Amino acid sequence: MSTKIRVVIAKPGLDGHDRGAKVIARALRDAGMEVIYTGLRQTPEQIVAAALQEDADVVGLSILSGAHMHICPRVTELLREQGLTDVLVVVGGIIPDADIPRLNEIGIRGIFQPGTPMQEIVDFISRHARSRVAI
Amino acid sequence: MDLSLSPVSGLRSPVCGDRYNPIVSPGRSVDVLYTPESIEALVYERDLADPGQFPYTRGIHPNGYRAKLWTMRQFAGFGTPEQTNQRYRRLLDAGGTGLSVAFDLPTLMGRDPDHPLSRGEVGKCGVSVASLADMETLFDGIDLGTITTSMTINAPAPMLLAMYLVLAEQRGTDWGTLSGTIQNDILKEFIAQKEFIYPPEPSMRLVTDVFAFCASHVPRWNTISVSGYHIREAGATAAQELAFTLRNGVEYVEHARAAGLDVDSFAPRMSFFFNSHSDFFEEIAKFRAARRIWARVMRERFRAASPRSWQLRFHAQTAGVSLTAQQPYNNVVRTALQAMAAVLGGTQSLHTNALDEALALPTEAAATLALRTQQVIAHETGVVDVVDPLGGSYFLEKLTNDLEEEAMAYFEAIDGMGGMIAAIERGYPQREIAESAYRFQRAVEANEQIIVGVNDFVSGEGAVVGTLYIDESAGERQLARLDEARRRRDGARVRKTLDSLQECAREGINLMPALLEAVRAYATVGEMCDGLREVWGEYVEDPII
Numbered sequence: 001m002s003t004k005i006r007v008v009i010a011k012p013g014l015d016g017h018d019r020g021a022k023v024i025a026r027a028l029r030d031a032g033m034e035v036i037y038t039g040l041r042q043t044p045e046q047i048v049a050a051a052l053q054e055d056a057d058v059v060g061l062s063i064l065s066g067a068h069m070h071i072c073p074r075v076t077e078l079l080r081e082q083g084l085t086d087v088l089v090v091v092g093g094i095i096p097d098a099d100i101p102r103l104n105e106i107g108i109r110g111i112f113q114p115g116t117p118m119q120e121i122v123d124f125i126s127r128h129a130r131s132r133v134a135i
Numbered sequence: 136m137d138l139s140l141s142p143v144s145g146l147r148s149p150v151c152g153d154r155y156n157p158i159v160s161p162g163r164s165v166d167v168l169y170t171p172e173s174i175e176a177l178v179y180e181r182d183l184a185d186p187g188q189f190p191y192t193r194g195i196h197p198n199g200y201r202a203k204l205w206t207m208r209q210f211a212g213f214g215t216p217e218q219t220n221q222r223y224r225r226l227l228d229a230g231g232t233g234l235s236v237a238f239d240l241p242t243l244m245g246r247d248p249d250h251p252l253s254r255g256e257v258g259k260c261g262v263s264v265a266s267l268a269d270m271e272t273l274f275d276g277i278d279l280g281t282i283t284t285s286m287t288i289n290a291p292a293p294m295l296l297a298m299y300l301v302l303a304e305q306r307g308t309d310w311g312t313l314s315g316t317i318q319n320d321i322l323k324e325f326i327a328q329k330e331f332i333y334p335p336e337p338s339m340r341l342v343t344d345v346f347a348f349c350a351s352h353v354p355r356w357n358t359i360s361v362s363g364y365h366i367r368e369a370g371a372t373a374a375q376e377l378a379f380t381l382r383n384g385v386e387y388v389e390h391a392r393a394a395g396l397d398v399d400s401f402a403p404r405m406s407f408f409f410n411s412h413s414d415f416f417e418e419i420a421k422f423r424a425a426r427r428i429w430a431r432v433m434r435e436r437f438r439a440a441s442p443r444s445w446q447l448r449f450h451a452q453t454a455g456v457s458l459t460a461q462q463p464y465n466n467v468v469r470t471a472l473q474a475m476a477a478v479l480g481g482t483q484s485l486h487t488n489a490l491d492e493a494l495a496l497p498t499e500a501a502a503t504l505a506l507r508t509q510q511v512i513a514h515e516t517g518v519v520d521v522v523d524p525l526g527g528s529y530f531l532e533k534l535t536n537d538l539e540e541e542a543m544a545y546f547e548a549i550d551g552m553g554g555m556i557a558a559i560e561r562g563y564p565q566r567e568i569a570e571s572a573y574r575f576q577r578a579v580e581a582n583e584q585i586i587v588g589v590n591d592f593v594s595g596e597g598a599v600v601g602t603l604y605i606d607e608s609a610g611e612r613q614l615a616r617l618d619e620a621r622r623r624r625d626g627a628r629v630r631k632t633l634d635s636l637q638e639c640a641r642e643g644i645n646l647m648p649a650l651l652e653a654v655r656a657y658a659t660v661g662e663m664c665d666g667l668r669e670v671w672g673e674y675v676e677d678p679i680i
Contacts, residue, residue, distance in 0.1 A: 014240035016329025039678030070255025
């Protein structure tokens with residue numbers, strides 16, 4: 001089995017602006033990670049099912065629509081229910097500063113606002129993703 | 136010493152020419168100087184002509200902005216119809232000359248506020264409009280016979296247009312006096328913005344049903360705004376924006392003709408919408424090339440006989456994607472320069488972005504400053520006095536030629552695939568755009584592309600702007616309004632109109648009359664869209680990275 005970090009990139013909610021999700025997906029792949037892009041309009045249930053099925057180390061959510069305070073808590077809650085407590089959850093998009101403390105509280109560890117360099121996201125994930133032991 | 140005309144072709148600027156410049160389309164470098172040799176093959180009457188003359192490179196009106204300034208149309212919408220109505224009234228009081236409705240995501244996706252997928256999204260990115268009751272509130276106190284209104288709505292475009300028409304009917308405003316635009320451009324949704332509902336074929340039928348209905352009933356309405364804006368925002372280069380947008384235009388013309396419409400009956404009501412981005416001259420050239428390409432395509436490819444079918448009219452919006460969350464006041468400057476490019480390119484209407492839009496929807500103060508930016512250009516700079524003032528510039532004409540050439544190469548590729556729908560189904564434009572977006576981002580990271588305040592000149596940060604925060608109360612109020620509207624209507628009548636809508640969809644009958652009936656009965660956007668979902672199914676995109 002590969003030791004590559006496995007990342008599920010998901011685009012929840014009704015928004016279809018996927019430029020950011022796709023650019024980050026490519027950057028992570030170019031950095032040597034295994035990237036699964038779920039496509040558009042995934043419900044929290046579908047995202048967590050994908051994380052489970054893909055044995056993901058990381059779930060990355062791209063949200064630009066302002067619906068993050070609805071979507072993020074649901075995703076982390078469902079991950080907990082599935083016992084996926086060691087999966088790193090990060091979110092990128094238009095996230096107001098005011099919402100960051102609450103997102104941290106519910107277990108979102110990386111929050112990337114507009115203008116964040118791709119490399120910073122790659123480094124963060126490399127540093128914080130659960131370690132994977134080769135078999 | 137004569138500094139003006141020494142031919143130095145081949146000399147490259149050490150700064151620009153050899154630098155990878157991702158905003159300029161790949162494969163095209165910029166010389167340090169342009170001379171008559173750069174545009175040797177240009178024939179004035181054939182390729183430029185005076186403004187108002189085919190191929191309209193220099194503009195569609197002989198007198199440019201002396202005859203009529205562009206429409207200052209600020210895209211706005213958030214929260215409830217009451218909140219947005221207030222914003223519209225203030226924009227009009229501040230000298231705005233047209234309205235432009237931004238709908239929220241549930242409305243754009245044809246979902247009512249109480250649908251599970253609408254949770255947390257109601258009123259967030261635009262205004263929530265679920266039924267005629269919301270439309271009544273949205274335009275309260277605004278005369279539909281004198282204002283022009285643009286509605287940015289695509290998959291449910293016929294439903295929202297029907298609401299606007301029924302509202303006019305209620306107020307005794309003749310449809311013949313209504314003027315405005317419905318975006319109704321589903322192809323760029325498949326390509327870039329992804330707010331689609333139905334598969335391509337029935338989606339195209341909705342578009343052409345609007346063309347046909349308006350040609351006979353709402354003659355001054357722009358039935359489509361073929362949009363490059365979203366294609367560019369998704370990462371396309373200027374040449375890709377130009378090519379995919381105009382090729383989408385071709386696809387609509389072909390479908391409308393296949394549906395039995397005469398080209399000159401609908402083409403004069405087609406309008407366009409472009410991004411006005413940061414590369415100043417390239418953008419001006421893009422607008423000029425767009426007019427020339429469209430005129431030639433309409434006359435030569437489609438044999439349109441009416442000059443109005445040849446004339447490309449467009450709205451422009453400054454580049455949202457160029458706005459930065461860092462040092463947000465820099466965005467005022469970016470927007471002013473981009474707006475200037477749109478004006479020098481001859482736009483018919485313009486939206487200028489607000490300085491805080493990388494962070495949130497704009498505050499009223501930020502939206503007003505954006506409008507003031509247009510007013511300064513219009514009334515203080517003098518650029519409106521002369522039509523196409525940069526026409527004849529060696530550089531600009533060369534760029535115009537180059538962009539036309541690059542766009543035509545894309546036309547050829549897409550024609551070769553069997554048209555735009557076939558190209559979309561194989562992911563061609565989507566892939567081209569994703570590639571450009573990634574290339575741009577890498578150039579930013581490598582500091583080959585400087586973005587002031589982001590990857591250079593980052594000192595002195597800390598300017599904080601207050602932003603608009605849309606809480607959950609708008610969503611709650613909309614749920615209550617929806618309940619109220621449902622309680623007050625005649626449920627049996629609604630069901631009957633929805634049945635008839637489905638029947639027309641199955642029978643291939645123009646859907647606009649059935650939609651008008653459903654709207655009159657206060658059927659909701661979600662109910663009408665669901666009715667058609669049952670008949671046509673939904674489109675699911677193959678995710679490509």
